[in-house]
Amino acid sequence: MKLAILGAGAFGTALAVALSANGPVTLWGRSTGWSRENPRLPGVTLPDAVTVTDDLPRAAQADTLLLALPAQKLNDFLTANARILRGKTLISTAKGIDLTRLTGPSQLIATACPDAAVAVLTGPSFAADIARGLPTALTLACTDAGRGKVLQHALSTPVLRLYRTTDVTGAELGGALKNVIAIAAGVAIGAGLGDSARAAIVTRGFAEMSRLSARLGARPETLAGLSGLGDLMLTCSSMQSRNFRFGHAKGARQDFDAATTVEGAATALAVTGLARQMGADVPIAAMVAQLAQGSVSVGDAMELLMNRPLKEE
Numbered sequence: 115m116k117l118a119i120l121g122a123g124a125f126g127t128a129l130a131v132a133l134s135a136n137g138p139v140t141l142w143g144r145s146t147g148w149s150r151e152n153p154r155l156p157g158v159t160l161p162d163a164v165t166v167t168d169d170l171p172r173a174a175q176a177d178t179l180l181l182a183l184p185a186q187k188l189n190d191f192l193t194a195n196a197r198i199l200r201g202k203t204l205i206s207t208a209k210g211i212d213l214t215r216l217t218g219p220s221q222l223i224a225t226a227c228p229d230a231a232v233a234v235l236t237g238p239s240f241a242a243d244i245a246r247g248l249p250t251a252l253t254l255a256c257t258d259a260g261r262g263k264v265l266q267h268a269l270s271t272p273v274l275r276l277y278r279t280t281d282v283t284g285a286e287l288g289g290a291l292k293n294v295i296a297i298a299a300g301v302a303i304g305a306g307l308g309d310s311a312r313a314a315i316v317t318r319g320f321a322e323m324s325r326l327s328a329r330l331g332a333r334p335e336t337l338a339g340l341s342g343l344g345d346l347m348l349t350c351s352s353m354q355s356r357n358f359r360f361g362h363a364k365g366a367r368q369d370f371d372a373a374t375t376v377e378g379a380a381t382a383l384a385v386t387g388l389a390r391q392m393g394a395d396v397p398i399a400a401m402v403a404q405l406a407q408g409s410v411s412v413g414d415a416m417e418l419l420m421n422r423p424l425k426e427e
């Protein structure tokens with residue numbers, strides 16, 4: 115299997131470092147003016163087995179392409195480069211729902227590149243941890259079980275352990291929705307509401323993730339696995355998470371660098387649209403969408419959530 119990673123941000127670069135343990139990897143980015151250390155992943159020197167290029171046709175000579183682009187940028191990239199990507203195995207690592215089309219990355223790929231084989235790589239993993247070679251477990255989702263097994267073996271290393279599933283919908287929804295809940299958890303901690311409030315948000319957030327995902331055809335066990343609950347726990351509990359930090363800054367009324375990739379903000383808006391279509395109740399996501407747009411204050415958001423009608427768990 116010849117492997118390339120498209121997108122030289124923090125995560126694409128970290129995956130290139132990790133997967134170069136198995137053989138040569140090409141890392142494509144649109145702005146690769148740096149040489150062996152990517153400013154998006156400072157302190158990490160690329161191994162010799164990683165070739166960095168800004169030549170997309172060259173990178174796309176590989177048969178298996180990992181797409182490490184932000185969710186809201188993916189569709190434009192796919193449609194602009196559909197010809198180059200034809201017939202490839204395309205594995206998305208984006209954790210979000212496209213705001214315009216209200217679909218996850220796998221559906222975007224299937225629409226833009228109908229003859230590509232589609233898979234999703236997701237789960238609890240900070241780029242910096244992966245790049246440092248710390249032990250990490252991820253989920254490889256592919257509806258074709260045979261292809262999924264081949265990819266699982268090709269993309270596992272001694273410190274990167276992949277589990278596999280055929281539930282692509284569940285795997286990508288878990289990764290997208292946890293970012294929304296992580297913003298809410300960050301708000302709670304930033305606003306000084308305490309660890310008990312965070313635990314309530316994480317638990318009720320998981321209920322919300324499970325409810326919407328079930329309506330969209332995901333399996334409950336996928337949501338309870340690495341790609342759902344596992345990533346929710348990680349992202350809601352660490353200042354390494356950009357989504358959590360974004361929420362934290364909102365809660366603490368501090369500035370936040372607008373150039374930072376925060377997938378959960380746009381995804382919260384997409385989730386409210388999807389939930390409306392599916393008739394699912396998503397009060398935390400709805401609040402995060404309003405907070406991200408600045409249409410509600412942190413104090414009012416928490417009060418509105420706490421004063422909803424009492425109900426069964």
Ligand SMILES: NC(=O)C1=CN([C@@H]2O[C@H](COP(=O)(O)OP(=O)(O)OC[C@H]3O[C@@H](n4cnc5c(N)ncnc54)[C@H](OP(=O)(O)O)[C@@H]3O)[C@@H](O)[C@H]2O)C=CC1
Pocket residue numbers: 121122123124125126143144145154182183184185187190191207208209210239240241242374375377
């Ligand atoms: N960082 C992490 O720990 C993890 C991230 N992910 C997911 O991976 C995805 C990417 O995140 P991450 O790498 O961290 O993000 P970064 O913000 O570090 O990097 C984003 C990258 O995407 C590139 N990019 C943006 N738009 C385009 C485009 N139209 N064409 C080509 N390249 C483009 C940027 O290029 P440029 O530099 O030129 O702007 C940049 O290299 C997200 O969905 C994220 O949720 C998943 C697991 C862990």
Ligand SMILES: O=C(CO)COP(=O)(O)O
Pocket residue numbers: 209237238239240293296345348349354355356357358375376377
């Ligand atoms: O997805 C991640 C960890 O699994 C990274 O989270 P952030 O995008 O919030 O940094």
